[in-house]
Amino acid sequence: MKRFKRVFLIVLDSVGIGELPDAKDYNDEGAHTLGHIAERMNGLNVPNLSRLGLGHIEKLEGVSADAPPEAAFGKMKEISIGKDTTTGHWEIMGLRIETPFKTWPNGFPDSLIKPFSERIGRGVLGNKPASGTEIIAELGEEHMRTGDVIVYTSADSVFQVAAHEEIVPLEELYEICKVARELTLDDEHSVVRVIARPFVGEPGHFTRTANRRDFSVSPPGKTVMNELQEAGFTSIAIGKISDIYAGEGITEALKTKSNMDGVDKLLETMRKDFTGLSFVNLVDFDAMYGHRRDPIGYGKALEEFDRRLPEILGALGEDDLLIITADHGNDPIHHGTDHTREYVPLLVYYIGMKGGQPLGVRETFADVGATIADNFQVTKPSIGTSFLRQITE
Ligand SMILES: O=P(O)(O)O[C@H]1O[C@H](CO)[C@@H](O)[C@H]1O
Ligand SMILES: [Mn+2]
Numbered sequence: 294m295k296r297f298k299r300v301f302l303i304v305l306d307s308v309g310i311g312e313l314p315d316a317k318d319y320n321d322e323g324a325h326t327l328g329h330i331a332e333r334m335n336g337l338n339v340p341n342l343s344r345l346g347l348g349h350i351e352k353l354e355g356v357s358a359d360a361p362p363e364a365a366f367g368k369m370k371e372i373s374i375g376k377d378t379t380t381g382h383w384e385i386m387g388l389r390i391e392t393p394f395k396t397w398p399n400g401f402p403d404s405l406i407k408p409f410s411e412r413i414g415r416g417v418l419g420n421k422p423a424s425g426t427e428i429i430a431e432l433g434e435e436h437m438r439t440g441d442v443i444v445y446t447s448a449d450s451v452f453q454v455a456a457h458e459e460i461v462p463l464e465e466l467y468e469i470c471k472v473a474r475e476l477t478l479d480d481e482h483s484v485v486r487v488i489a490r491p492f493v494g495e496p497g498h499f500t501r502t503a504n505r506r507d508f509s510v511s512p513p514g515k516t517v518m519n520e521l522q523e524a525g526f527t528s529i530a531i532g533k534i535s536d537i538y539a540g541e542g543i544t545e546a547l548k549t550k551s552n553m554d555g556v557d558k559l560l561e562t563m564r565k566d567f568t569g570l571s572f573v574n575l576v577d578f579d580a581m582y583g584h585r586r587d588p589i590g591y592g593k594a595l596e597e598f599d600r601r602l603p604e605i606l607g608a609l610g611e612d613d614l615l616i617i618t619a620d621h622g623n624d625p626i627h628h629g630t631d632h633t634r635e636y637v638p639l640l641v642y643y644i645g646m647k648g649g650q651p652l653g654v655r656e657t658f659a660d661v662g663a664t665i666a667d668n669f670q671v672t673k674p675s676i677g678t679s680f681l682r683q684i685t686e
């Protein structure tokens with residue numbers, strides 16, 4: 294069986310491909326991120342994803358399925374409970390999350406906000422679930438006047454702190470987040486991620502900056518990345534990946550400013566000689582378009598990614614494997630502004646591949662992690678089935 298020297302894994306953050314059988318439990322019946330975007334775009338212009346086989350996974354407007362797919366293709370179910378980034382990524386690397394992370398639909402209790410405020414020496418505004426852009430529009434001016442920080446949450450297990458970069462210097466904001474991180478490690482007040490959300494601009498025209506930083510709890514067990522690292526392989530994290538796994542199982546982390554910067558950084562790693570994994574998350578799909586319920590912006594971002602795909606494919610060497618998938622859905626025409634419980638697409642490609650193998654409906658995202666573990670012959674996760682043999686024989 295062929296084995297690969299380098300695996301390049303791309304997570305298109307929130308690019309779901311249709312409701313999961315249990316979508317109803319998440320109030321997500323009918324969600325279809327890619328399908329609805331393709332409809333709103335009157336056809337998605339993604340010739341390179343089409344070439345690989347996107348249209349063979351699911352019929353999508355404008356995405357041709359006439360030619361035989363060049364990549365192995367399929368879609369994957371999430372078996373964990375949840376539809377957040379952390380759950381999705383942890384499952385990809387072999388963990389099954391069965392106890393849902395704590396969420397805070399009514400904001401955080403005084404027993405958390407009081408000590409937080411005392412320790413940071415600033416007041417707290419907001420303290421409710423909100424969209425990040427809306428809450429800075431609502432409270433940004435007051436924040437600038439008082440110096441109080443804006444705290445908000447969402448349907449995810451997150452404690453987000455927004456502050457103007459000229460009112461709260463970035464380093465202070467990160468320190469504030471570290472205080473929040475410390476105070477939210479116990480069961481009573483637990484959150485998975487504390488997120489720094491700096492912004493700039495004048496009232497009425499605030500914009501968030503790329504200085505966002507996530508402070509995640511560590512995964513509850515070993516991931517495939519830990520196994521790779523322990524076995525001496527390289528494990529490169531690009532974009533949010535390092536934050537999502539709290540630095541676990543990562544030998545090198547590269548920060549990114551945007552999807553296109555993420556692609557640039559991925560290409561940089563493709564020019565290096567290493568043995569192991571290079572794993573990138575492209576978060577703009579989710580943060581800039583999915584949560585903002587902007588199907589046209591989302592569609593254009595997909596087309597922009599598609600235009601970079603030939604560079605990625607062109608940079609693949611003889612012993613490289615490319616895997617493209619996602620971590621959950623975020624249907625921009627669905628109600629609310631949160632993620633949606635969906636299948637994620639799976640495209641797997643290498644040079645000289647016979648092509649076209651249908652990988653079917655995979656029972657868990659962890660099939661990706663199991664395949665990577667299988668490839669590098671490290672301990673396989675307790676969930677997930679490798680598709681390495683299927684694509685190489
Ligand atoms: O509305 P914004 O601030 O983008 O927040 C979104 O980003 C958070 C973290 O990914 C999610 O919890 C969601 O609420
Ligand atoms: Mn995500």
Ligand SMILES: [Mn+2]
Pocket residue numbers: 378579580584632
């Ligand atoms: Mn999100």
